[in-house]
Amino acid sequence: MSFPWANEYKPSNAFMRYMDEKLPLPRFVYNAVGAGYPVPRNLNYFWNFGVLAGMALMIQIVTGIVLAMHYGADSGIAFASVEHIMRDVNSGWFLRYAHQNGASMFFIVVYIHIFRGLFYGSYKPPREMVWHLGLVIFLLMMATAFMGYVLPWGQMSFWGAKVITGLFGAIPLVGEPIQTWLLGGFAPDNAALNRFFSLHFLLPFVILGVIILHIWALHIPGSSNPTGVEVKSEQDTVPFHPYYTAKDGVGVALFFLLFAVILFFAPNFLGEPDNYIPANPLATPANIVPEWYFWPFYAILRAFTVDFLFIPAKLLGVLAMFASILLLFFLPWLDTSAVRSGHYRPMFRKFFWFGLIPTIVILGYCGGSHATDGIVLISQIASAYYFAHFLIILPIISRVETTKPLPTSITEAVLGNTPANATLQPAE
Amino acid sequence: MESMASLTEDSATAGEEQGGVRRRDFINVAAVSFAGVGAVSIVLPLINQMNPSADVLAEASTEVDLSAIQPGQAIKTIFRKQPLFVRHLTPKEVAEAEATPLSDLRDPQTLEDRTKAGKTQWLVTMGVCTHLGCVPLGAAEGEVKGEYGGYFCPCHGSSYDTAARIRKGPAPTNLEVPPYEFTSDTAILVG
C-alpha cells in the first residue's frame, strides 16, 4: 500500500504501545496523514484543497448540529425559527451565518480541488477510483446543499424546491408520480420540508464515509504531483507530517481569513435577498435563481429551448444538466493521453485555460442572471462548448497532441538535472 | 489542526541550523498555540448556544387573579413553564401552620416568612417537589393532601404541611416561594 521507505510507526510510551496492540488507531492516523505517509516533495498549493475541503465539511457538520438544536422543521415555524436563531439564541447569528457561508466556502474549495484534478490529470490511472469517489462526494454535496437551502423556508427555498423537484416531472410517464413522491404532496410543504431536513442531516455523514474511502483509495497509489511523474525513489518524497501539515497550515489560515471576511463583513453577499421573505406559494420571485455554486448547471438546464423530434426541450435540459456532471465519470477513458500533467500538454493546456475555464465562468454568469434572450443565447453557445470540450475535443487532443518531454523523476523536476540526481533509483 | 500539535518536536530535527533552532521553535510553538486559541474561541459560542436564549430569559411575569379562590381552595397556574400553586388557607390551616414548632421542621421557616405581611392566608409556591421535581398533589379539588394537610408528592412520598413545608419523606427543603407582589387585594404579579 505504501512505499517501502515509509517511516514505521513507533509507539512512544507504554500507553501508546497498549493502544497499538488493542486498537491501532494512532498507527492508522500516522500512516494516513502522519509521518508514515510519503508524499511527492513537489506538491504546490493546489494540493491544499483536499484538506481544506475536509475541514469545510467538519465546519458544516459542527455548525449544522448546533443549528439543528434550535431549528424547527415545520413549514409553520421554520422561517421564524431561523429568525429566532439570528436574534435570540446565544451566538446564533454567528452559527447561522457560518453554516450559510460555510456551504459556499465548501463549494469554492471543492471546485478548486476538482479543477486541480482536471488540469493535472489526477483522474488518470492508477487513480480512477479516487476520481470516481470524489465525484460521488460532489453529487452528495449538491443534494445536501440543495436540501439545506430549502430549510429556512424563504421564497427562494420554496421555489427552488419546486423547480428542482419539477425537473423530475420532465421524465416521461413516471415523472409526475416521482415528483409527487419526492415532495409527499403536490407542492413543497411540511412533508417535503421534514424529509429534506432528515436527509440534510444524514447525507453529510454519508459524505464523511465516502471521504474516508476517497482517502483510502488515494493511499494505494499515493498522491499525484504537478509533474504527473510517478514517485520513483525515496528522495522524490517527504513525509506528510511535518512537511505537508505545515504547508496545509498556511492554506488553513488563508481559508479562515477569507471565510471570516465573508462571514463577518458580507454574510449575505452570496445569498439571495428573496430568501428573507417567508415562503409564499401564491407569489413567485421575479427571478428564481439557485445559489451561485449551481449557476453553471442551471444555465445548461435553461439552454435547451427547442424540442428535438419527440423529446421536449425541458427533458433535454434535465438530461443535459445531469449529463454535464455524469460525463466526468468517463473522463479516465475520454482523455487517453499517457501524460498526466497539463504542464507538459501544450494543446490540452490551451483548451483548458482558454476554453473550459472561461466557458464555466460564462455559464455561471448566465445561470445567475435573468434569462433574457441574450443570456440564453450565450449559455447555449457556452454549453455547446462544455459538452464538446469533454466529449469531442479531449479525446481528439489526447491522440494528436505532441507532449513536451517529461522530467525523468520528481527530484529532477525540483532540483534540476544534476548528475547526482539524474541517476534513477529503482524502487526497492 | 490537531495534526499540527506534534509539529514542534519534529521541527527540532527539521531545523538543523544551529544558531536558528530556538527562534524557529518559537515560531512553530506560536503557530500551534494560535491554532489552539482559535479553536477554543470557536468552541465557546458552540457551548454558549445551549444556554437559555434571550426570549427564554425575558421571563414573562404571570398575573394571577385571586378573587375566585375560596378559603380551602387552591389553583394551579404556570410560571416560567413550571406549575405554580396559589392556595387560600382556611383560618384553621393558618393556625395549624403557626402552631408548628420550628424545631419539628427539616427546613425551619415560619408561615410569615413564606407569605406577605397581613396576607398570611395566601400561600404562593412553586408546584415542584424539592426532591426530584415531580408535581405534588393537593392543589386540585379532591386530590390527596397528605398526612400534614398540605401537599403530597406521589413519586416518593414527600409530605408538606399547610405552609408547604417539608415534614416527611425524602424532599430536602420546603416548596419554593417565587418572587411575587400584590398588585391589589385580589391580584398578584409573580416574577
Add this chain to the structure above:
Amino acid sequence: MIRIGAFLVGLFFSGWLLVSAAMGAFAFVTAPAAPTAEHEFHKPAKSVDFSFDGPAGKFDRAQLQRGMQIFKEVCSACHSLKYVSFRDFKDLGYSEGQVKTIAATWPAETPSINPDTGEAATRKPIPADKIPSPYPNDVAARAANNNAVPPDLSLMTKARHGGSAYVYSLLTGYQAPPAELKEKFPASMPGATTHYNPYFANLNLAMAAPLTTDGQVTYGEGAPKPTVDQMAKDVTAFLTWTAEPKLENRKRAGTAAVIFLLIFLGLCVGAYKNVWADKKKAHA
C-alpha cells in the same frame, strides 16, 4: 466504444445547442423583444450614506430611536414587525422602564384570551412580547388595503436587492409619472389604487407615499429637522437594525477575527519555512 458513444452524445448535445442558438439568434433579429416600461423607467437605488456602512460601521442610537418613533407613528398603522420583540428596544438605548412604556402605548395590542370566558381578546403588550401586528391575519390586512397585504418590515432591508438604500429610495422616490411613460406605455401608468415610484420593481405600488410632509412626525429636543428626507433616513436606519440587530457584534467580532487570523497566517508561513528549511537547503 466509450469514446465513440461520448463523441455521439457530445455531437448531439453540442449540435442541438448550436441549432437552438441559431434559431434563437434568428428570432432575436427578426422579432426583437419589445421594450418594457420597467426596463426603461426603473431606476437603481440612490446612493446614500449611513453610520452603519463599512467594516467598522455602527448604529447611531439617536437615529434608531427617531426611526422607531416614525415606525410607531406612521408605518405601524399597516405594517407588522413580527420578528422583533419590545425587549429588543433596549438595544436602541432605552431603559427597561422606557421599553415598558413603549410597549404599553403601542398602537396595536397583543392577542390574548379572556381568562374567564376563553374568548379571543387583546391586552396591552409587555416587553417580552413580539411587536403586535396591526391586523389579526392576512385576510384582514388584504381586505383593509385594496387586496394588497402590507409586507412585514422586520427583514425588509435584507429582503430586497439594494438593501437599506432601496428602502430609503422607495420612501423618497414617489413622484408624478413622467409624460413619456404615458406616451409609450399607457398600461404602466398608475391605476386608481397604485402609486408611481421608479424605484419599485414594476413602477407602481399599492402603498401611497407614507412620508409626505416635513414635520409629519415631531422629533424631541436636539434632533435634526424632520424633513421627509431625514425621516426616510431615520426609519431606514431603524429597519436596518430590525433586520440585522447583531450588526455591531458581527463587525466587532469580525475585526478581532481578521486581526487574529492575519497574525496566525504570518506564524503559519514562518512555521512552514522552518519545516521546509532543510529541503530548500538541498536545492542550493
